[in-house]
Amino acid sequence: MCMFRRFYQIICDVCAVWRDEMKTFVHDEGIFLFCLLMPAVYPLLYAWIYNNEVLREVPVAVVDDSHSALSREFIQMADATPDVRIAYHAVSLDDARRMIEAQQVRGIYYIPAELSDAVYSARRTYISVYTDMAMTLQYKTIYMAANAVVTQMNKNIRIGRMTKLTTQRDEEVSAAPLKFEEVPIFNPSGGYAGFILPCVLMLVLQQTLMLGIGLSEGTRRERRRLITVARTIPSRGYGLRLAFGKGMAYFMVYSVWAAYLSLAVPRMFGLVMIAQWRDLLAIMFPYLLACIGFGLTLSWLVRYRENVLLLVVFTSVPFLFLSGISWPLSSLPAFWQGFGALIPSTYAIRAYVRVATMGASVADVMPEFRALWIQAAAYFVAASIVMYRTRKG
Amino acid sequence: MRRIINIVWRELRILRRNPIYMVFMVVMPIVAVLFFTTILRSGQPVEMPVGVVDQDYTPITRRMARLLDAFQTTRIAGQYATVSEARKAVQRGEIYAFLYVPKGTSAKLLASRKPTISFYYSMTSMTSGSLLFRDLKTISTLGNAGLIQASLRQRGATEDQIMTYLQPITIDLHQVANPTLDYNAYLSTALIPGVLTLFMFLLAAYSLGTELKFETGPNLLYQAGDNIWVALTGKLLPLFTISLAIFYLYELYVYYYLGFPHLGGPWPLVWLGLLTVMASLGFGIFMFGLLPQLRMSMSICSLWAVLSFSMAGSIFPAASMDAPLEALAWLFPLRHYFMIYQAVVFNGYPVVGVWLHVVALVVFALLPLFVFPRIKKALKYYVYVP
Numbered sequence: 001m002c003m004f005r006r007f008y009q010i011i012c013d014v015c016a017v018w019r020d021e022m023k024t025f026v027h028d029e030g031i032f033l034f035c036l037l038m039p040a041v042y043p044l045l046y047a048w049i050y051n052n053e054v055l056r057e058v059p060v061a062v063v064d065d066s067h068s069a070l071s072r073e074f075i076q077m078a079d080a081t082p083d084v085r086i087a088y089h090a091v092s093l094d095d096a097r098r099m100i101e102a103q104q105v106r107g108i109y110y111i112p113a114e115l116s117d118a119v120y121s122a123r124r125t126y127i128s129v130y131t132d133m134a135m136t137l138q139y140k141t142i143y144m145a146a147n148a149v150v151t152q153m154n155k156n157i158r159i160g161r162m163t164k165l166t167t168q169r170d171e172e173v174s175a176a177p178l179k180f181e182e183v184p185i186f187n188p189s190g191g192y193a194g195f196i197l198p199c200v201l202m203l204v205l206q207q208t209l210m211l212g213i214g215l216s217e218g219t220r221r222e223r224r225r226l227i228t229v230a231r232t233i234p235s236r237g238y239g240l241r242l243a244f245g246k247g248m249a250y251f252m253v254y255s256v257w258a259a260y261l262s263l264a265v266p267r268m269f270g271l272v273m274i275a276q277w278r279d280l281l282a283i284m285f286p287y288l289l290a291c292i293g294f295g296l297t298l299s300w301l302v303r304y305r306e307n308v309l310l311l312v313v314f315t316s317v318p319f320l321f322l323s324g325i326s327w328p329l330s331s332l333p334a335f336w337q338g339f340g341a342l343i344p345s346t347y348a349i350r351a352y353v354r355v356a357t358m359g360a361s362v363a364d365v366m367p368e369f370r371a372l373w374i375q376a377a378a379y380f381v382a383a384s385i386v387m388y389r390t391r392k393g
Numbered sequence: 394m395r396r397i398i399n400i401v402w403r404e405l406r407i408l409r410r411n412p413i414y415m416v417f418m419v420v421m422p423i424v425a426v427l428f429f430t431t432i433l434r435s436g437q438p439v440e441m442p443v444g445v446v447d448q449d450y451t452p453i454t455r456r457m458a459r460l461l462d463a464f465q466t467t468r469i470a471g472q473y474a475t476v477s478e479a480r481k482a483v484q485r486g487e488i489y490a491f492l493y494v495p496k497g498t499s500a501k502l503l504a505s506r507k508p509t510i511s512f513y514y515s516m517t518s519m520t521s522g523s524l525l526f527r528d529l530k531t532i533s534t535l536g537n538a539g540l541i542q543a544s545l546r547q548r549g550a551t552e553d554q555i556m557t558y559l560q561p562i563t564i565d566l567h568q569v570a571n572p573t574l575d576y577n578a579y580l581s582t583a584l585i586p587g588v589l590t591l592f593m594f595l596l597a598a599y600s601l602g603t604e605l606k607f608e609t610g611p612n613l614l615y616q617a618g619d620n621i622w623v624a625l626t627g628k629l630l631p632l633f634t635i636s637l638a639i640f641y642l643y644e645l646y647v648y649y650y651l652g653f654p655h656l657g658g659p660w661p662l663v664w665l666g667l668l669t670v671m672a673s674l675g676f677g678i679f680m681f682g683l684l685p686q687l688r689m690s691m692s693i694c695s696l697w698a699v700l701s702f703s704m705a706g707s708i709f710p711a712a713s714m715d716a717p718l719e720a721l722a723w724l725f726p727l728r729h730y731f732m733i734y735q736a737v738v739f740n741g742y743p744v745v746g747v748w749l750h751v752v753a754l755v756v757f758a759l760l761p762l763f764v765f766p767r768i769k770k771a772l773k774y775y776v777y778v779p
Binding site: 029030033034038045046048049050051052054055056058100101102103115118119122123124125126127128129130131132133134135136137138139140143146147150151153154157158161176177178179180181182183184185186187188189192194195196198303304305306307309310313314316317318321325326327328329330331332333335336350353354357358359360364365 | 413417421425428429431432433434435438439440441442480481483484485486489502505507508509510511512513514515516517518519520521522523526529530532533534536537540541553554556557558559560561562563564565566567568569570571574576579584587588591592595596599602603606687688689691692695696698699700702703704706707708709710713714715718732735736739740742743745746747
């Protein structure tokens with residue numbers, strides 16, 4: 001009976017803390033902004049920014065010194081690709097360079113005077129591509145477009161030179177005996193949104209949680225007073241009860257956000273989303289717990305409530321890198337990989353991307369799944385200690 | 394003048410007393426610089442794990458796999474029996490791509506029946522995906538070239554004739570200003586200034602806002618003889634000096650120690666650094682003037698700063714975003730920094746091409762002038778409500 005009563009008391013305490021935390025949620029503008037408004041609006045904003053997925057019609061200048069049927073064929077074929085647009089016909093390389101300097105075009109195709117002569121007299125020749133390297137996506141687009149056009153032209157020239165062969169099929173086979181097929185899997189359009197958005201969604205969850213928890217804890221510390229209900233809680237088991245009570249409040253609100261970010265937003269913007277609900281749930285549950293524990297633990301560093309903004313906001317981009325999605329994991333220095341192991345989003349992003357866009361199951365993301373549970377447990381213990389220490393005010 | 398010096402001393406005392414300033418003015422920027430430059434040190438990802446599903450297993454197909462392994466960016470991490478096993482490995486994150494050679498490839502090849510070889514690559518990671526795609530392109534050209542080469546050689550063609558036959562037209566690529574395609578020079582120069590401007594936004598709002606929070610505003614104005622110009626000049630001079638020093642240190646480190654490309658020479662670095670620091674602090678002060686409250690102004694500044702990374706258009710170009718977004722990008726100082734940087738510093742082009750962006754940065758630097766009266770009123774009468 002006595003044990004039952006003690007257990008009942010613990011539940012009561014946890015619930016009281018929970019209720020108290022929910023109240024600050026509604027009353028505090030800052031927490032309202034970061035925990036209720038930002039998770040709703042930010043993903044939509046990012047989805048809009050990367051809406052166009054790939055680069056289309058990058059402006060390019062062309063310098064045609066050849067003025068031949070072949071050079072015109074190149075220009076027409078390049079202009080016809082969805083990737084680049086021939087924006088300017090320059091009279092010389094210097095002229096074209098001026099267009100680049102004026103930021104009107106991003107690259108130059110230079111066709112030498114000898115092009116046609118060389119091709120018909122069976123000499124090797126070239127087409128020069130000059131690209132502005134300031135943005136790799138533009139460089140890639142300009143180069144790939146030229147490459148595709150030249151490959152096609154080469155094949156045609158090769159077929160034209162074959163006189164001894166008889167059928168068209170023979171010609172094709174000799175021009176390219178082996179067929180290569182490229183199959184982009186799991187993000188078939190190769191778009192930027194399909195790649196960056198899943199990472200951003202997971203990150204928004206963690207960062208806004210950290211901001212919200214930091215603001216709420218910072219306020220409490222600033223006012224140097226305990227929550228009214230917390231006064232009655234005995235010092236034994238105080239930290240644990242407080243950590244659980246607060247955790248419940250955030251968990252309640254963020255279950256909704258987790259569902260919204262991991263399920264609704266990808267559907268709304270047509271991202272690849274082939275997860276099974278069980279796998280998704282299995283990832284999101286420990287991730288939320290780990291984030292809450294992480295936030296409560298870090299609140300230890302927050303002396304004034306506004307400091308948390310300085311502390312959290314700038315970490316978003318580095319955390320994105322640590323996840324190993326934008327920069328391959330195999331190229332991350334070991335030191336930073338170790339540091340990344342402390343951050344919940346590192347594992348959650350990896351697991352979520354594979355579950356949601358690659359259709360992996362929990363068994364496939366076992367290492368991440370385990371890491372998230374370990375983090376959740378460790379950070380809750382740490383959070384309890386932090387809570388216990390703040391008891392003294 | 395005397396008053397300004399007094400306020401500078403007062404500010405320095407505040408900076409010393411609150412560790413937040415030292416941490417976010419000096420320590421964290423240095424950590425951020427080191428973070429990005431060490432993470433991207435290799436310049437390009439190398440030895441990315443890929444798999445091979447070779448169901449034919451003949452000397453010809455094995456040679457192809459070896460060719461793949463020989464590339465700098467790829468490393469054969471495993472052989473798989475079936476496509477679905479390899480797909481599982483991609484899902485587990487063990488490999489980024491795999492080459493699939495179906496049974497009978499060599500036989501078909503010898504019989505001139507044009508077999509198909511497939512290369513599956515995961516585009517969920519953009520950097521690795523596009524680099525692997527580039528390798529695949531090379532292999533498919535080389536693979537075909539090797540076969541044609543062999544048959545031409547049998548017919549007695551010379552090496553030169555073979556090359557002319559294979560590639561009548563080649564592409565002669567000039568990667569202007571960054572010939573090695575160094576991702577470090579490309580990403581760090583956009584992301585680190587982003588982090589630095591973020592700190593400047595927030596610290597400008599923070600240092601003014603804490604005057605309200607601790608109700609020291611009237612004292613500040615009293616020391617300045619009720620002159621808001623004197624008060625703000627003295628108040629922000631230390632922050633400005635230290636931020637500028639940090640920004641120059643960053644430039645010195647990446648351009649002269651790490652040797653990032655900067656065809657524009659040292660002078661653009663000097664004036665662009667100065668303009669960026671002034672514009673960023675100006676933006677922070679302006680936001681505080683609009684919403685004279687520590688919490689709100691800092692919140693808006695952080696929302697703005699986080700969006701800056703995307704809106705700067707350094708990775709996904711602003712010109713490829715929807716038109717309204719391209720217009721909105723003008724509201725972000727980092728966008729202008731990046732546009733000037735890529736034209737003037739990176740490529741060494743004349744300033745004329747980006748003069749509008751220079752004007753925009755100057756406007757950001759001057760914005761606070763509009764809100765001086767509001768800041769004065771806030772410092773004088775505002776009562777902090779937590």
